[in-house]
Amino acid sequence: HRAPRTWLNDTVFIDSMVGNKTVFIVTWQHALPDIHVYSPNGDMYTNAHMLITAEVKKAQxxxxxxxxxxxxxxxxYNKNSQNQVFTVTVLSQATDESVPPITIHAEMNKDNNTYPNPMAVYAEVFQGSNIVIQANITVVIDRADGSKVELVLSDDGLGADSLKDDGVYSGFYYNFSGNGRYSLKVKAEGIEGTAKISMRAQSVAPYIAAYVDETVFEMNSKKASSGYKQFDTDSFSRTTTGGSFTVSNVPSVPTDDFSPARVTDLTAAIVDQEFQLSWTAPGDDLDQGTVSSYEIRVSHTLKTLRDNFTDADIINPTRLSLQPAGSVE
Known part of the structure; x- marks a missing residue:
């Protein structure tokens, strides 16, 4: 959305896996703008190089x-005398048909939601049948009131995410602006040397190092090699639509209706004859914000903790400094 006589400037990254049959498509609301496209080596393309279809307000x-x-x-450049909405779409195909490009797929847990239920957003990044891990996934949400917010998805096994580094990036969204329709645009970015292609293994179950049978602590056998192989990716950027959903029953006055997400990675170690607990902090609202307190209890039996938590002995966490969601406690 641009005001009269102002520029919209942005970039798009084209990696070495794509580039064939690349097309820039620009649409406008009222009048044809001035369009400039610059290649990485400085070549400039203008309206004169484009196929203009005025009746559908599109330049290709x-x-x-x-x-x-x-x-x-x-x-x-919006040379019109009134505000205009522009869209820019870039399409590009694989340069080598034998090497599949990186792609992204996004979806939500439901199409229609009723407050105070949060939405869960998921994205998967692939190269062919292999997953891409350690990418940066950002969701831009167009809200019912016309505003936009960003949501970062994670593949860390915390909050909305079920399993770390399985190629499924997840996040909760609950910051609804009102009743109506919300739409999503999902962007995946990979930095060379950080994002990795992980060869997908078949029927791989999560490894559990140990288990407790009432009061007996038993170790499982050593983890076998999963057969996964990882390779660095080149830098890449991909964008896709994530669909849309509707929300109803949103209160006109904000209320605190969302509890902290579950702690799923609690560990305990003996340090100087003391038990040292460690976990990743959830948020005050699901996986966002900072919790106001923790309640830590201990028992000689797992059954008490699992079935009658309030009957277990409470520990005073006086040395605990509350950290934002995603931090180590």
């Missing part, structure tokens, strides 16, 4: 050959 730029890898810049 087809890059000849294989688009040069790197950061492409585009600038759109």
């Amino acid at each position: 730029l087809s890059i000849p050959g294989v688009a040069r890898p790197g950061t492409w810049n585009y600038s759109i």
